[in-house]
Amino acid sequence: MIKVGVVDTSFARVDMGSEAVEEIKRLTTRIRVLRRTVPGIKDLAVACKILIEREDCAACMALGMPGRDEKDKLSALVASYGIMMAQLMTGRHILEVFVHEEEAESEAELVELCRNRAREHARNLVRMLLSPEEMVRLAGTGQREGFADVGAAKKLR
Numbered sequence: 001m002i003k004v005g006v007v008d009t010s011f012a013r014v015d016m017g018s019e020a021v022e023e024i025k026r027l028t029t030r031i032r033v034l035r036r037t038v039p040g041i042k043d044l045a046v047a048c049k050i051l052i053e054r055e056d057c058a059a060c061m062a063l064g065m066p067g068r069d070e071k072d073k074l075s076a077l078v079a080s081y082g083i084m085m086a087q088l089m090t091g092r093h094i095l096e097v098f099v100h101e102e103e104a105e106s107e108a109e110l111v112e113l114c115r116n117r118a119r120e121h122a123r124n125l126v127r128m129l130l131s132p133e134e135m136v137r138l139a140g141t142g143q144r145e146g147f148a149d150v151g152a153a154k155k156l157r
Contacts, residue, residue: 002129003032005051005060011040012065014114016097020061023122030130041066041098042075045082052090058129059093063118068101076100093128097121099146117146 004024008017021033034055038047041064048060062083066076076098087094099117104110124145127134142150 001032002030003034003055003057004125004129005048005055005057006033006035006063007044007047007051007060008035008037008063009040009044009065010037011067012063012099012114013101014065014099014111016063016065016099016114016118019115019118020063020097020122023119024126027123027126028130031126040064040075041079042082044079045086045094048083048094049086049090052086052092052094057092059095059125061095061097061118061121061125063097065099065101065114073100093125095121095125097145103146113146120145 006017006020006024008015017035017037021035024031024033034051034057036047036051038044044062044064048062051057051060064076064079066072080096080098083094083096097117099110099114101110104113124135141152144150
């Protein structure tokens with residue numbers, strides 16, 4: 001059985017980890033999910049690295065919600081670098097699933113965005129591991145996680 005890690009934060013205002021786990025379990029019984037929660041987004045990379053190295057996870061999802069303040073945006077950038085470094089160090093994918101609070105105009109929209117983004121990235125993780133040819137078919141199709149897809153650009157003749 002393939003193992004994947006799902007790591008989220010207590011800083012986030014929506015439980016995106018549960019959404020991701022539920023979606024993975026809905027899609028397949030061939031993947032076992034190991035879930036961890038850390039305080040904030042800068043803690044995501046090391047938690048994913050630990051799951052990959054100690055628990056032999058094939059891939060991870062790192063779910064977080066940077067706040068609206070400038071310091072939160074900087075923290076998100078630092079966290080992104082950390083996640084990229086963890087991927088390079090382990091040779092395994094870590095899907096960064098961040099929802100910035102200002103992406104939504106209301107609490108209801110924020111909850112829906114978090115839910116959709118977590119679930120759509122969970123689908124991508126399953127595709128990457130179990131049917132990578134599906135990911136190839138989606139290349140250049142304008143997929144957007146959390147919002148409506150925008151579609152492929154029209155080809156010029």
